Amino acid sequence: MTDDLTQLTIKEASRLLRLGSISAADLVTAHVQRIERLDQHVKAFLRFTPEVWEKQADEADRRLRQGDAPPLCGIPLAVKDVLCVRGVETTAGSQILKGFRPPYTATAVARLFEAGAVMLGVTNCDEFAMGSSTENSGYFPTRNPWDLERVPGGSSGGSAAAVAAGEAMIALGSDTGGSIRQPAALCGVVGMKPTYGRVSRYGLIAFASSLDQIGPFARSVDDAAITLSLMSGLDPLDATSSDRAGMEVLNNFGAGVKGMRLGVPREYYDVKGIEPGVKSAIDAALAVLRTQGAEVVEVSLPHTDYGLAAYYIIAPAECSSNLARFDGVRYGMSEVDAPNITEQYLETRRKGFGSEVRRRVMLGTYALSSGYYDAYYLKAQKVRTLIKRDFDEAFKQCDAIVSATSPTVAFPIGSKTQNPLSMYLCDVLTLGGNLAGLPGISVPCGTSHGLPVGLQVLGPQWGENVVLRVARSYEEASGVKTQVADVV
Ligand code: GLN
Numbered sequence: 001m002t003d004d005l006t007q008l009t010i011k012e013a014s015r016l017l018r019l020g021s022i023s024a025a026d027l028v029t030a031h032v033q034r035i036e037r038l039d040q041h042v043k044a045f046l047r048f049t050p051e052v053w054e055k056q057a058d059e060a061d062r063r064l065r066q067g068d069a070p071p072l073c074g075i076p077l078a079v080k081d082v083l084c085v086r087g088v089e090t091t092a093g094s095q096i097l098k099g100f101r102p103p104y105t106a107t108a109v110a111r112l113f114e115a116g117a118v119m120l121g122v123t124n125c126d127e128f129a130m131g132s133s134t135e136n137s138g139y140f141p142t143r144n145p146w147d148l149e150r151v152p153g154g155s156s157g158g159s160a161a162a163v164a165a166g167e168a169m170i171a172l173g174s175d176t177g178g179s180i181r182q183p184a185a186l187c188g189v190v191g192m193k194p195t196y197g198r199v200s201r202y203g204l205i206a207f208a209s210s211l212d213q214i215g216p217f218a219r220s221v222d223d224a225a226i227t228l229s230l231m232s233g234l235d236p237l238d239a240t241s242s243d244r245a246g247m248e249v250l251n252n253f254g255a256g257v258k259g260m261r262l263g264v265p266r267e268y269y270d271v272k273g274i275e276p277g278v279k280s281a282i283d284a285a286l287a288v289l290r291t292q293g294a295e296v297v298e299v300s301l302p303h304t305d306y307g308l309a310a311y312y313i314i315a316p317a318e319c320s321s322n323l324a325r326f327d328g329v330r331y332g333m334s335e336v337d338a339p340n341i342t343e344q345y346l347e348t349r350r351k352g353f354g355s356e357v358r359r360r361v362m363l364g365t366y367a368l369s370s371g372y373y374d375a376y377y378l379k380a381q382k383v384r385t386l387i388k389r390d391f392d393e394a395f396k397q398c399d400a401i402v403s404a405t406s407p408t409v410a411f412p413i414g415s416k417t418q419n420p421l422s423m424y425l426c427d428v429l430t431l432g433g434n435l436a437g438l439p440g441i442s443v444p445c446g447t448s449h450g451l452p453v454g455l456q457v458l459g460p461q462w463g464e465n466v467v468l469r470v471a472r473s474y475e476e477a478s479g480v481k482t483q484v485a486d487v488v
Contacts, residue, residue: 005030024060024074073116096352106203123158145485153183178430185405185454196437200235258293263398277448320364405454
């Protein structure tokens with residue numbers, strides 16, 4: 001019975017909670033027991049927060065008894081280690097922030113708490129969200145629940161793995177170049193990146209501020225939609241947040257795809273390195289969508305080839321500036337034995353940052369330095385504009401864009417760590433959405449060699465409801481349900 005409670009969707013769990021057949025404490029206990037059994041293998045969590053979940057579950061049960069339960073009352077939630085939670089150690093997967101306990105809570109998390117969610121713990125990720133496999137974590141790698149010898153994707157690999165393993169019902173991640181959608185694809189769960197500005201970034205430890213967005217992981221499109229709607233909307237603490245109503249993401253999203261035009265960009269469909277098994281899963285998904293009444297049309301995103309290069313200048317440039325604040329004086333670890341303050345900065349950063357973060361800071365500093373700024377950073381920004389225009393043109397011909405989320409299924413641990421470029425190539429189908437600020441989802445679409453494949457749906461700016469509509473229609477018609485992975 002307790003394991004059954006870890007296979008539920010929000011809708012199913014909420015029904016049982018409201019009927020009084022189970023309590024929030026039962027639901028949380030079932031997840032905690034599953035964590036105790038499985039997380040020694042999966043290693044999705046960096047830390048657990050019993051002091052938080054006990055209080056929140058009690059409060060949820062009190063509200064259920066009073067009959068004023070909010071929408072996520074009692075729902076077990078995992079939070080990526082880049083989102084500040086007051087009093088809970090938050091380290092961005094980095095040794096440099098070891099011991100840092102933020103004095104405030106990120107708006108996205110606070111809104112889910114208000115909606116009744118119960119936080120189980122903090123999930124592992126690549127250090128400062130830089131990576132596609134969670135192997136760059138400053139603590140330990142997370143494993144894919146479908147095959148423990150493989151990566152869960154990244155950078156939000158811990159959140160994706162926790163949901164896939166039935167250790168949490170929903171989880172939060174951040175997506176700068178694909179870090180929600182790619183791990184969702186590799187772990188066989190739903191993951192959504194909203195339009196830039198839909199969700200407040202207040203309390204998110206910044207990687208690349210013009211690209212970062214927070215979004216949900218869930219086991220169904222409905223669950224992702226409801227979670228996203230509850231965390232969206234204007235926040236005076238983030239000047240880039242939009243005043244659009246959070247609930248608009250749900251508009252008409254159950255209407256099906258009949259009469260919709262779905263664009264398949266030829267540059268994405270035939271992207272270099274795409275595995276045949278991934279391609280056939282996408283072909284099958286397109287056939288399902290056609291059967292549901294969608295018209296599938298070919299579109300073009302001509303600057304796709306330049307996306308990766310532009311992203312790997314812009315993201316490191318912004319990171320080199322954002323990460324300057326980690327100097328050993330204000331946050332986390334500090335190398336106090338240094339002979340002077342300059343040495344203290346240098347030693348703290350040398351010891352506290354891992355090699356990928358140091359690489360990005362150096363790349364970014366170089367791209368921004370005088371003499372190189374025009375050649376690299378400015379040029380990359382121009383390419384970004386061209387990519388945005390490609391999407392604008394494509395959306396004149398279609399309502400949404402569909403493709404694979406990742407060119408490959410989950411790869412073996414260690415297989416890409418020696419070659420940064422091979423790791424960067426994981427993002428080739430997702431980072432365009434970040435450069436253009438668009439909403440995107442990854443929804444499970446079958447398997448290749450027994451490993452999950454993800455279908456990506458991208459929409460126009462503020463078109464979350466369109467994206468969700470396509471994803472939901474596919475999920476319903478295909479019968480491909482998110483399964484809780486059988487870990488051991
Ligand atoms: N894998 C990409 C990178 O390393 C994207 C990471 C992300 O979306 N946070 O930059």
